[in-house]
Amino acid sequence: MDNLKTSVGADGCHASVKTGPLSVALKAKLPMGCDVFEIVGLVEAEMHGQPLNAKTVYAFTEEVRKRIADLIVVEIDEPRIPSANSIDGRAGASVNKKLYEAVFELKDGKKIFGYSEKDVPTFDGRFYLCASNKELKGRVAVTAESVISFRFNPL
8 A cells, every 4th residue: 555645735635645664864873882881980980989879879870871872873864755756766766867847727726836757647546646846755646636737847
């Protein structure tokens, strides 16, 4: 199943949101065991001479936790949303294809814009489908019965 959710906006137009798989590249730098032991030793030395009770044990634990957390670095790359327009699942995967701006004119005079690698819309039996931005990410779904005309302008 495509996991495409369609909702009707206040103006009667249909919008869609793809809720399918999302891949995000993560990079993480974590402290090594020796770094943790060094932090424990430093905090222990700083707290030397304080009485051993629940308050100092809690303060010691929280300080060690804080310093270790400060060493953790997580980098998150831009999410990649699989596109219906690409074979390998990467949005905007094809580099050499021509890009078109899609313009759908509706019965009520409004216009819906989208983007496509093809000069004709994809039709699923009820909706015209295209991408929502020039990177061919996201989707626009327009109810076919509300469209009076469409055009695809090369960019």
